[in-house]
Amino acid sequence: MATEPAAAARRVIDIITGTWQAQALYAAVAISLPDHIAAGHTGTAELADRSGTDRDALTRLLRLLTAMGVCTGSEEAGYGLTEVGELLRGEHPHAMGDxxxxxxxxxxxxxxxxxxxxxxxxxxxxxxxxxxxxxxxxxxxxxxxxxxxxxNAGNVFFPGVLDAFDFGRCRRVVDVAGGSGMLLSVVLQAHPQLHGTLFERPFMVPVAREYLDKTVGDDGRYETVGGDLFERVPQGADAYLLSRVLQDWDDERCVRLLANIRAALPPEGRLLILERVIDTSGATILPLLWDLHLLMAAGGRERTLDGYRSVLTAAGLRLESVHSLALETSLLIAARA
Structure with missing residues (x-):
């Protein structure tokens, strides 16, 4: 019994120092530390010189990053990068630095x-x-x-969509509020028969066009359209993609944008929604963390499965199936009610 208060106190300490680890990781990226190590600069003095930092402060940061599993080595032997640290390099194909x-x-x-x-x-x-x-x-x-x-750095679950839904029966897909176009690019590269439309706010269209030109090619297989998803969306696609959009809005606005997709959806069309689903038992913590983060970031929210059913039903849609993806993300497939 005597150890229980100590264990509880340790848990409190672990929780409140979690942000320190996050900020230590941020500091490493801010001073380009992973890039300097990857370039072969492994000694503390050399790394301090390359990164323009105080040697003592950098030594202490490196010790913590090593304990966190970001770096390997020591001050005496020099430092390297773990697989986690590699993801922080600017040139890594799946770089998470941004x-x-x-x-x-x-x-x-x-x-x-x-x-x-x-x-x-x-x-x-x-x-x-x-x-x-x-x-x-x-x-x-x-x-x-x-x-x-x-x-994009957190989109490792996108390839799972290809296994969960048969795009082979589709001729046209619209990515609604598709950001940089990464999800649409994944789908188009896997299915050459498809034509894609990326629908986004006008100021984001150039970003998407640049990414799609680079990954899909400027061969007429896609178009970018600027607009407001609360007013209308492009008509008549076989599949509509809606990735991490509902999380940004309250129920009323979610119903409004879903109703616009419902109006554009053909009878046999499908809406593919990528979101995190809250497990009310608390068995999975990542959706709960993201739920509060969305409140901090945009006033948004994650929802329970019943919450998603509710907004879909109010928009004239029905939830057809749910598929688990990586990073505790789910693919919800909806059809016209």
Missing amino acids: MVRLYGEEFHRAWGSVADVVRTGGSGFEHAHGRSLHEHLRDVPGAGAKFQRAM
Whole structure:
């Protein structure tokens, strides 16, 4: 019995220091530490010189990063990168550095307002930055592209969509609010018979066009269309993609955008929704963390399966099936009711 208070205290300490690990990871990316190590600069003095940092402070950061499983080695032997550390290199094909920057800068400040948000509502981003996330992405130069690079870094679950849904029966697919076009690119590359439309806010269209030109090619297989998903979406596709969009909006606006997709959906068409589903038993923590993060970032939310059914039903759609993907993400397939 005597050890129970100590174990509980240790759990509190582990929780409250979690943000320190996140910020240590951010610091490593901010000073390009993984890139310097990958370039062969492994000694502490050399790394301090290359990164323009204080040697003592860097030594202490490297010790923590090694304990966290980001780096290998020691001050005496020199440092290397683990598989985790490799993902932070700028040239890694699945680089996550921009995601770390976004969460270490804008979103870290937003989370500083968590108590205020719980008391009064709203979003942490607005409390901290004086504007909504969507206004920030629209108005701050480079913010939209940075955000999409960060989102792309967390999209390792996209290939699972190809296994869960048969695109072979489709001729046209529309990615609604498709961001940089990464999901549409994955689908088009796997299914050469498809024609794709990426529908996004006008200021994001150039970012998507650049990415799709690079990954799919400028061969007429896709088009980009700017517009407002709360007004209308392109008509008549066999499949509509909606990846991590519902999480940004309240139920009323979700029903409105889903109703617009319902109006465009042919009788045999399908809507593919990628979101995290809250397990009310608490068995999976990542959707619960993301649920509160969305409140901090955009005033949004994750939903339970019943919550998704509710907004789909109100828009004239029915949930047909649910498929588990990586990173505790789910693919929800919906059809016309």
